[in-house]
Amino acid sequence: MFKSHAKEWVERTLLMAKLSARKGFKREMAKRIDYYFDRQLPYLQDLLKARYADADALGLEPEFINVIKTIVDSTALVYRSGAARNLVAPAGEAEPEERELWNWLMANSRYDATMKTLHRMVKLCRTVIVKPAFRKGAIKLDLLTPDQIDVVQDAEDPSEAEAFIYTRPRSETVIAEPLVYHYWDSENYRRFTADGEFVPIPGNPKGINPYSELPFVRFSETLPLTGYFVDSGEDMTAIQDAINLKLVQLNHLIKMQSFSVPVLIGYDGPEKIVVAPGKPIKIPLGRIGGANPSFKFESPNPAISECLTVIREEIARLAQTYHISSANFSIDSGARSGFALVMENLALFEDRQNAVPFYEDAEEELFRVIKRIWNTHAPFLPADHPFAGVKFGERTELSVTVHDVRLPQAPQDEAAEWKFLIENKMATPIDYMMLRFQMTREEARAKYAENLLWFEEQGK
Secondary structure, eight states: OTTTTHHHHHHHHHHHHHHHOOHHHHHHHHHHHHHHTTOOHHHHHHHHHHHOTTHHHHTOOOOOOOHHHHHHHHHOOTTTTOEEEEEEETTEEOOHHHHHHHHHHHHHHTHHHHHHHHHHHHHHHSEEEEEEEEETTEEEEEEEOTTTEEEEEOSSOTTSEEEEEEEOOOTTOSSOOOOEEEEEOSSBEEEEETTSOEEOOTTOTTOBOTTSSOOOEEEESSOOSSSSSOOOOSHHHHHHHHHHHHHHHHHHHHHHHSSOEEEEESOOOSSOOOOOTTOOOOOOOOOTTSOOOEEEEEOOOOOHHHHHHHHHHHHHHHHHHTTOOGGGGOSSOOOOOHHHHHHHTHHHHHHHHHHHHHHHHHHHHHHHHHHHHHHHHGGGSOTTSTTTTOOOOTTOEEEEEEOOOOOOOOHHHHHHHHHHHHHTTSOOHHHHHHHHHTOOHHHHHHHHHHHHHHHHHTTO
8 A cells, every 4th residue: 555655645635845946045055055165166157158258268267266266164153162961850950971972962063163064054054954863773964955855844834844854965976876755744754765665764664754754954144034044145155256256357357468569550451460479560551542550559457446446345345235244355454452352343243142042942842852752762772872761851951052262362361251251150161171271061170170280199
């Protein structure tokens, strides 16, 4: 029965997904990701062919600068100073074995690095989906950008998902393999090809969702209003294209008009006139009664500086749109104080403050999904697994606090600030070590205890 209706099920599922998918939106997201990772040359060559019928004959020299990457990396400030992630339970802290398990899972999934990469992708695409997956006895975190995923929207709330369909192309695989689509809803997990053929799932022949919920978490910096994904304009790619085209035009301008141009006036005779260094120019006399031909060099006046100014202004306008101080793009600016940095980028820091609660909430939701996945598979781990049978408590949660951005301070100012906080019981040495050395609370406590023991042994 399952196989007999496979074709119809796939067609119905894909149709439902297409109703909510925006092809133009997905193309824009794919293009934006390519641009961020410096894959801009094919797009630029297509632009040149569209703008110039004789692009090859002109000998245009493609060049691009990655403005999008600069904007994204300059605005990705949420995790600049790290975050504190602590397991909590109704009685206070979680059990020691739970904390050890969580630290092990974070290390194996490269959790902190993944969050920083995720943050940049959210800045780029506005919405990124994290899918925790149980693989090889550990949890891995897959990042799905909007170009990879289709959503079947909830009928009553279009900003929520009823099902997900996604694919992960393996572009570096030597042998070409058909794309495999993954379908998830609260009851089913199935894999199929674009032709509608089901792909068997090892250990799950009936295609059941073992978690009874969607194992996906949405990360964004604002609430979606018109659909599941946060809408994003095309300003970054549009200006990137404009800048790239002007750079090519600038190269052509420099090549064609940086040297004097030989001009021959009034001669149309059969002899070939050759202009070359060290070779005298011989011009035959003109016809009787006509003016004698003449030869001269003309120095063009190319608008190179004007073109450069336009490029700089376009970059500055885009930076201003994203609240980045123009001083960040200046090569002449000197060192600035922390207060000056805050004032120059005040709107940027306000954007960060507005985004922080979204990441803290999403991370806490992500842990809930990770806990569900881990607890489902933990009973079936082999006996030699370091955490075989260890599960998270039903009421164990993750508390996430993103640290404030710490701007450069003079050493004496930083020391005075922490001395005041600790002496007035507003902070502890543990807090300082967590922030200064990017440690977890457990690591800071262990290191502080080790330091105290050393000083005791030294009699100091």
